[in-house]
Amino acid sequence: MRVSTSYRFAVLAAFGLAASPLAAQETPEEVAAAALEAAPVWDGHNDVPIQLRARFGNEIGDFDFVDTLDTETAERKAMHSDIVRLRQGKVGAQWWSVYVSASLDEPEAVQMTLEQIDVTKRLIAQNPDALQLALTADDVEDAIANGRIASLMGMEGGHSIGNSLAVLRQMYDLGARYMTLTHGRTLDWADSATDAPRHGGLNEFGMDVVREMNRIGMLVDLSHVSEAAMHDALDVARAPVIFSHSGARAVTGHLRNVPDSVLERLPLNGGIVMVVALPWFINEDLRNHAANRAAEQARLEALYAGLPDEVEALMAKWDAENREPVSTISDMADHIDHIREVAGIDHIGIGGDYDGMPHGPVGMEDVTGYPALFEELARRGYSQADLEKISMRNMLRVMREAEAYAASQSGAAPIEYPAGADRDPKD
Incomplete structure (x- = not known):
């Protein structure tokens, strides 16, 4: 079968692009930028x-x-x-x-x-x-x-x-x-x-x-x-x-x-x-922390009804001892x-x-x-x-x-x- 010169060049060009170290080394930043541009x-x-x-x-x-x-x-x-x-x-x-x-x-x-x-x-x-x-x-x-x-x-x-x-x-x-x-x-x-x-x-x-x-x-x-x-x-x-x-x-x-x-x-x-x-929807640790904090708030308000300053002070202590987890892009x-x-x-x-x-x-x-x-x-x-x-x-x-x-x-x-x-x- 006779193959045209233009066809051979097209195949070689495509192969060259696929095998190009530059293409293989396209960075995540470049892939993301190209996607968001398109x-x-x-x-x-x-x-x-x-x-x-x-x-x-x-x-x-x-x-x-x-x-x-x-x-x-x-x-x-x-x-x-x-x-x-x-x-x-x-x-x-x-x-x-x-x-x-x-x-x-x-x-x-x-x-x-x-x-x-x-x-x-x-x-x-x-x-x-x-x-x-x-x-x-x-x-x-x-x-x-x-x-x-x-x-x-x-x-x-x-x-x-x-x-x-x-x-x-x-x-x-x-x-x-x-x-x-x-x-x-x-x-x-x-x-x-x-x-x-x-x-x-x-x-x-x-x-x-x-x-x-x-x-x-x-x-x-x-x-x-x-x-x-x-x-x-x-x-x-x-x-x-x-x-x-x-x-x-x-x-x-x-x-x-x-x-x-x-x-x-x-x-x-x-x-x-x-x-x-x-x-709070994408990080389970953060969701649980929020639930635990709400439970502690309710517990203290029941124990110290009518003493809001006491509740506030004890909640500040709880917050210092129970740091809120951090949610990231990975989540x-x-x-x-x-x-x-x-x-x-x-x-x-x-x-x-x-x-x-x-x-x-x-x-x-x-x-x-x-x-x-x-x-x-x-x-x-x-x-x-x-x-x-x-x-x-x-x-x-x-x-x-x-x-x-x-x-x-x-x-x-x-x-x-x-x-x-x-x-x-x-x-």
């Missing part, structure tokens, strides 16, 4: 909007989001996020959480969620050179191509819809593109991971919430829900689910994390776990390793939870730390293609698949309940 981080959860409410009452006319290091006060540490540091952290797309407290009465929660959507849109509009509102996967790619951080909105907790599928649909129309089914409290239709269960997961109305979210193209977020509710949602879902900010329960036993029984189901569903940076990487082992590389993302926690792990205290995490993963043998999936491409696929399913249901009627009956979910 596919910057699409982060699953950031709580800047609730910081705007807590710090400024949502009055942001004079707020400078370019640099927030000057936001530290006697009561609050500086914010974790701003445009300069998001750029340093190689964040290309951000889910902004329009969270409000689950302790609110539902009508108030609905109103406050609307206000959080409003303030998030105003923040984006005030920074047009850096932020761009994104409602679709195409919008995300367009924003990044324009050199802006794609800005999406997710609701954190089904209390934000007030037991109403009509409100759910209107929140979608206003731009919310995911909803975490619960936050810290069990709802009339869904059990929380950190509250007493009432439904054994989701009741029938809760399953209809998942069905309607799939129909309209809103992503179902299962962070914060009970294990039974995770399984119920996966039973019903016809589009990929997400965990916007969770770890692996087999690594750290916090109930906010995802058990292996659920991780094993993700390949069939197509969903992803966006791994959280919150130290977060361990969770990624475990999810890869159980669910596979196609089912991992990143969901830091910055500005919704006291601080991140050492080396990832704020949003600038993502490159260090990806360097650690590269040191562990993750390829550039692997890292691109984790940083952005898995989330992009999930959103496209959710959009495709919604498009396939364009002729399907909305799920309806008689007016007022949405508040009487069916068990």
Whole structure:
């Protein structure tokens, strides 16, 4: 067989590149940098909007989001996020959480969620050179191509819809593109991971919430829900689910994390776990230390009721004798390793939870730390293609698949309940 000269040169060139000592010696830093250049981080959860409410009452006319290091006060540490540091952290797309407290009465929660959507849109509009509102996967790619951080909105907790599928649909129309089914409290239709269960997961109305979210193209977020509710949602879902900010329960036993029984189901569903940076969720020693400290506080308050100064002094002694463990980047990487082992590389993302926690792990205290995490993963043998999936491409696929399913249901009627009956979910 005659082989062309150009073909021989191509083969030799390819062999030379593969055998090149320079290629073989590509450093973890270089692998991580190349991955984040090609596919910057699409982060699953950031709580800047609730910081705007807590710090400024949502009055942001004079707020400078370019640099927030000057936001530290006697009561609050500086914010974790701003445009300069998001750029340093190689964040290309951000889910902004329009969270409000689950302790609110539902009508108030609905109103406050609307206000959080409003303030998030105003923040984006005030920074047009850096932020761009994104409602679709195409919008995300367009924003990044324009050199802006794609800005999406997710609701954190089904209390934000007030037991109403009509409100759910209107929140979608206003731009919310995911909803975490619960936050810290069990709802009339869904059990929380950190509250007493009432439904054994989701009741029938809760399953209809998942069905309607799939129909309209809103992503179902299962962070914060009970294990039974995770399984119920996966039973019903016809589009990929997400965990916007969770770890692996087999690594750290916090109930906010995802058990292996659920991780094993993700390949069939197509969903992803966006791994959280919150130290108490990713370091078992730290989680146990927090529990022991809370128990000691309760013990002393029972022993010295009415003597707060004595309790404070004894707690200071306990703290000095029981130093808090330290969480590191390695802890977060361990969770990624475990999810890869159980669910596979196609089912991992990143969901830091910055500005919704006291601080991140050492080396990832704020949003600038993502490159260090990806360097650690590269040191562990993750390829550039692997890292691109984790940083952005898995989330992009999930959103496209959710959009495709919604498009396939364009002729399907909305799920309806008689007016007022949405508040009487069916068990």
